[in-house]
Amino acid sequence: MIAAVLSIIFFDSLGAGLIIPALPGLLETFSGTGPAQVSLTYGGIISLYSVGLFIASPLLGQLSDRFGRKPIFIVTLTGAMVDYAIMASFSSVVALAVGRLLAGICGANFPTASAYLTDILPPERRDHGFGWVGAAFGLGFIVGPVVGGLMAGLGLRAPFWGAAGLAAANALFSLLVLRESRVRPGGRLEVEPEAYPGTRLPRGGLNPLAPLLRLFSDRQFQPLLAALLLYHLAMLMIQSIWVLFTQVRFGWTAAQVGLSLTVFGLMAAVVQGGLVGPVLGRLGGRAGLLIGLAVSVAGCLLYGLATAGWQLYAVLVVASLGWLVPPAIQSLASRGVEAEAQGMLQGGLMASYGGASAVAPVISTAVFTWADGERHPGAVFFLASALVAVAFMIVAQRRPDGALEGATDAVTARPRGG
Numbered sequence: 201m202i203a204a205v206l207s208i209i210f211f212d213s214l215g216a217g218l219i220i221p222a223l224p225g226l227l228e229t230f231s232g233t234g235p236a237q238v239s240l241t242y243g244g245i246i247s248l249y250s251v252g253l254f255i256a257s258p259l260l261g262q263l264s265d266r267f268g269r270k271p272i273f274i275v276t277l278t279g280a281m282v283d284y285a286i287m288a289s290f291s292s293v294v295a296l297a298v299g300r301l302l303a304g305i306c307g308a309n310f311p312t313a314s315a316y317l318t319d320i321l322p323p324e325r326r327d328h329g330f331g332w333v334g335a336a337f338g339l340g341f342i343v344g345p346v347v348g349g350l351m352a353g354l355g356l357r358a359p360f361w362g363a364a365g366l367a368a369a370n371a372l373f374s375l376l377v378l379r380e381s382r383v384r385p386g387g388r389l390e391v392e393p394e395a396y397p398g399t400r401l402p403r404g405g406l407n408p409l410a411p412l413l414r415l416f417s418d419r420q421f422q423p424l425l426a427a428l429l430l431y432h433l434a435m436l437m438i439q440s441i442w443v444l445f446t447q448v449r450f451g452w453t454a455a456q457v458g459l460s461l462t463v464f465g466l467m468a469a470v471v472q473g474g475l476v477g478p479v480l481g482r483l484g485g486r487a488g489l490l491i492g493l494a495v496s497v498a499g500c501l502l503y504g505l506a507t508a509g510w511q512l513y514a515v516l517v518v519a520s521l522g523w524l525v526p527p528a529i530q531s532l533a534s535r536g537v538e539a540e541a542q543g544m545l546q547g548g549l550m551a552s553y554g555g556a557s558a559v560a561p562v563i564s565t566a567v568f569t570w571a572d573g574e575r576h577p578g579a580v581f582f583l584a585s586a587l588v589a590v591a592f593m594i595v596a597q598r599r600p601d602g603a604l605e606g607a608t609d610a611v612t613a614r615p616r617g618g
Contacts, residue, residue, distance in 0.1 A: 217344020252304020254554030261547020331476030504578025
């Protein structure tokens with residue numbers, strides 16, 4: 201079932217990426233203006249996907265705890281199919297905006313996939329699973345825009361219909377192939393709501409901030425959540441400013457920028473898919489987390505100091521080890537909660553990504569403008585380095601207890617209550 205879940209995540213993110221190359225062209229046809237005039241609208245519509253993730257991730261995570269993982273996959277993928285079909289059929293900016301928001305909501309099944317693997321993998325193997333999910337998600341977003349750009353040659357609406365078809369196939373696959381991860385041999389859910397009141401949706405369960413606040417109120421999760429939020433914010437700031445930075449500093453063309461982003465994504469997939477398990481298994485989750493944060497601090501700093509394009513690629517190869525951070529935090533945090541709350545936990549962690557991705561572009565572009573990007577284009581990278589340095593200090597100064605316990609021995613660590 202691991203391969204089945206990874207396939208679902210890959211094709212889901214691939215479908216979400218298909219429509220990105222066609223969006224600017226559709227906006228131009230709707231408004232009758234050029235690229236410069238629709239750039240702000242395009243950026244806003246793209247960011248709505250992150251808003252959808254932020255809103256829905258905690259709720260879907262809790263619903264998967266309550267009703268099972270499989271129903272969430274089926275419902276969200278079916279919703280994505282309908283959403284993409286609507287976006288392909290209507291000719292208005294409002295329809296695209298609403299559709300992109302709904303796509304983010306339906307795409308918030310990433311935490312459900314992480315919770316699924318938590319259900320079926322022993323604690324010492326969870327870091328592998330989280331890395332695989334991240335790699336599948338990332339590869340989908342790498343391949344999606346490439347395929348979507350080719351499909352756009354058939355018509356600007358073709359990628360949307362392609363995304364709808366992928367979502368339909370994915371939903372059918374989930375229905376027919378995927379097995380529920382939380383059922384007893386008799387077919388009932390492993391965790392009964394009557395036995396574990398925590399699986400019922402709490403008051404405020406529809407509030408996307410509720411799971412984050414619940415996790416932040418628990419002392420054992422505070423350093424992990426703070427570090428993850430700062431890390432996401434820093435990395436997303438860099439991604440948001442990458443195009444402007446490389447064009448201003450090195451005069452790169454769109455093709456050169458696209459190549460660098462492709463290499464960036466591939467390195468992330470290699471680290472998460474191939475190195476997370478061996479590194480965290482040998483060194484432990486906490487040590488791996490600290491290494492990932494330290495490398496990211498240095499990487500952000502060196503990106504900002506680079507004076508030639510080839511230097512970015514050299515830094516990128518080493519700095520990619522920073523992708524150890526998200527799966528390390530997921531693995532460590534998953535050891536501190538019971539099975540009936542894994543979906544809530546993963547949803548809360550994903551909400552931190554959605555929140556950071558919604559505000560990072562605003563912060564990075566504001567800093568780039570304030571620092572006079574022509575003279576000091578590396579300012580955003582230096583700020584990102586400082587944010588990750590704070591994350592490193594937060595984790596380093598905390599004694600490895602609670603959610604950090606067992607971090608020095610990933611093989612023997614067991615979840616609390618396990």
